[in-house]
Amino acid sequence: MPCVVVDGRRVEWDELGRMLMTFEGWQFKLELCDPSDEI
Numbered sequence: 807m808p809c810v811v812v813d814g815r816r817v818e819w820d821e822l823g824r825m826l827m828t829f830e831g832w833q834f835k836l837e838l839c840d841p842s843d844e845i
Contacts, residue, residue: 810817817825
């Protein structure tokens with residue numbers, strides 16, 4: 807299962823959903839990266 811990393815911290819999908827609901831109405835950037843690429 808793909809993982810989600812927020813500010814360098816691994817986050818479970820349900821936790822990400824709760825985080826997004828807390829900041830409803832705010833903008834955020836979703837970036838999909840290949841693990842072999844440098845960030």
